Amino acid sequence: MAGETLIPEGPALAAMPTLGRNPQHSHDNAAAGNASASQNGDHAETKEDRMKQATDNSNSIATLTLEQETNPWEAQSLRFDEAARRLNLDAGIWKVLRYPSREIIVHIPVGMDDGSIEVFTGYRVQHSSSRGPCKGGIRYAPDVSLDEVRALASWMTWKCAVVNIPFGGAKGGVICDPKKMSQGELERMTRRYTAELIEFLGPEKDVPAPDMGTDEQTMAWIMDTYSMHMRQTMTSVVTGKPVSLGGSRGRKEATGRGVSVVTDEAMKHLNMRPEDTKVVVQGFGNVGSNTAHFLWKKGYKVVGIAEWDGGLYNANGLDISELLEYRAKNGTIHGFKEGEAYDKDELLLSAVDVLIPAATENVITSRNAAKLRCRVLVEGANGPTTPIADEILADKGVFVIPDILANTGGVTTSYFEWVQDRMGYFWTEKEVNERLDRIMTDSFQDVLQYSIAHGVNNRIAAYMLAVDRVAYTTKQRGFYA
Ligand SMILES: NC(=O)C1=CN([C@@H]2O[C@H](COP(=O)(O)OP(=O)(O)OC[C@H]3O[C@@H](n4cnc5c(N)ncnc54)[C@H](O)[C@@H]3O)[C@@H](O)[C@H]2O)C=CC1
Ligand SMILES: O=C(O)CCC(=O)C(=O)O
Numbered sequence: 001m002a003g004e005t006l007i008p009e010g011p012a013l014a015a016m017p018t019l020g021r022n023p024q025h026s027h028d029n030a031a032a033g034n035a036s037a038s039q040n041g042d043h044a045e046t047k048e049d050r051m052k053q054a055t056d057n058s059n060s061i062a063t064l065t066l067e068q069e070t071n072p073w074e075a076q077s078l079r080f081d082e083a084a085r086r087l088n089l090d091a092g093i094w095k096v097l098r099y100p101s102r103e104i105i106v107h108i109p110v111g112m113d114d115g116s117i118e119v120f121t122g123y124r125v126q127h128s129s130s131r132g133p134c135k136g137g138i139r140y141a142p143d144v145s146l147d148e149v150r151a152l153a154s155w156m157t158w159k160c161a162v163v164n165i166p167f168g169g170a171k172g173g174v175i176c177d178p179k180k181m182s183q184g185e186l187e188r189m190t191r192r193y194t195a196e197l198i199e200f201l202g203p204e205k206d207v208p209a210p211d212m213g214t215d216e217q218t219m220a221w222i223m224d225t226y227s228m229h230m231r232q233t234m235t236s237v238v239t240g241k242p243v244s245l246g247g248s249r250g251r252k253e254a255t256g257r258g259v260s261v262v263t264d265e266a267m268k269h270l271n272m273r274p275e276d277t278k279v280v281v282q283g284f285g286n287v288g289s290n291t292a293h294f295l296w297k298k299g300y301k302v303v304g305i306a307e308w309d310g311g312l313y314n315a316n317g318l319d320i321s322e323l324l325e326y327r328a329k330n331g332t333i334h335g336f337k338e339g340e341a342y343d344k345d346e347l348l349l350s351a352v353d354v355l356i357p358a359a360t361e362n363v364i365t366s367r368n369a370a371k372l373r374c375r376v377l378v379e380g381a382n383g384p385t386t387p388i389a390d391e392i393l394a395d396k397g398v399f400v401i402p403d404i405l406a407n408t409g410g411v412t413t414s415y416f417e418w419v420q421d422r423m424g425y426f427w428t429e430k431e432v433n434e435r436l437d438r439i440m441t442d443s444f445q446d447v448l449q450y451s452i453a454h455g456v457n458n459r460i461a462a463y464m465l466a467v468d469r470v471a472y473t474t475k476q477r478g479f480y481a
Helices: 029-033 044-055 072-087 091-098 146-162 183-196 216-230 251-269 286-297 320-330 344-348 387-396 409-423 429-454 458-477
Strands: 102-111 117-128 134-141 169-175 206-210 278-282 301-307 310-313 340-342 354-357 376-378 399-401
Touching (some): 146 169, 169 206, 183 216, 278 286, 286 320
Antiparallel strands (some): 117 169
């Protein structure tokens, strides 16, 4: 792989047809990418050096150390640079979109239950507000880092553009272990984190949502804290709230639902039948459990579930409805009578048709990609596959539905929630789901057609589609304060 770029050269984009659905957001590359390069950026030296590096073959992904390979920000940047290069993106716009527009670090003092004071570090990174208010979840986990939040914020920008909803991208994170904290401690930490960010949040500025380690209750606390500071109830400042507090019907299940819809589309494209399709899902949290449940209801054979502390396997398929009940009662998937205990890492390598990582980043890397035996990889999680693994999977002919397409059901229904809150009029679950299914199906087709037309893999197609849309609005808005 030394000396090669991530993806083999494809046809020049400017010669390709325009594929966006909404004429307001779709456009040809001449408008977005071919204006003359800016020569006078404030941070030209370092940023242009890095851009040069990004396009320099000597900086091939083959030279990445494992630490670089598994740094989500490096992974995001490599894919972005590849898309930008293929789009022949204007050098100035390239700089604008390569870096987040704002990075906020807060240190949050919290009175703990035992009377001590703990200080937690939190982040909110706003990557882009070019297409609308920043949008993205908040993660509570012990290993959150600024680079991870930067990557997640950028991915939000690209996701919102792939599904063509009027948001930019942001993400938040707090370094903490929510499993070891009481509800009281979590509430105090969440409220203080919100208060520290108060001037940066708002329905027209930045709208958080749940991610790993946060849930509807967390969103209710954020909404309440924000509303107290604003002296009025403002439900549309967050999404993923309880339905009783302005949440949207269907939001809790939406990411998993969306993953199941794009999996259906891949089946049709590859002439595969759900009833003959074996699936393994990694992670049985919000995204993983809902994905497994939707697929099981559609007739897929969900043969394995991998959790952080071990896996569960049944060659004939697990009854996911019963497994959910079992987990609700016992707090774990382990010991479920229908499934045999299985090594969680081995489960990912088992001979299945569809593998769905729905837990965390860097699950498929240079270390295990060659051993994967799935035909289709559907990324429920953000960033589960590294750039080196991408190349290995491409060589193996694995059909990949990339994260910035596969898991957009969540943010799409968050968009519906924001719209409903602002209207003060709420849709039925059927209405929400029909709208979601249509957007997921159309977006899958957009990315697939783009990939075919431009001779690139699905991931780079999704990035190109997204970067092109964001570049267009960025340029349209101009650069004067
Ligand atoms: N919640 C949402 O609406 C969305 C979430 N995502 C992404 O989906 C992924 C999962 O998020 P959620 O389901 O919301 O989080 P969650 O916190 O509800 O669930 C994560 C699950 O993964 C398990 N897990 C953690 N590490 C693991 C490992 N090494 N091996 C196997 N299982 C492991 C956890 O035990 C937990 O059950 C994350 O990458 C998140 O960013 C993406 C789009 C929307
Ligand atoms: O629903 C949202 O606004 C964002 C969900 C999220 O954090 C994600 O898609 O990664």
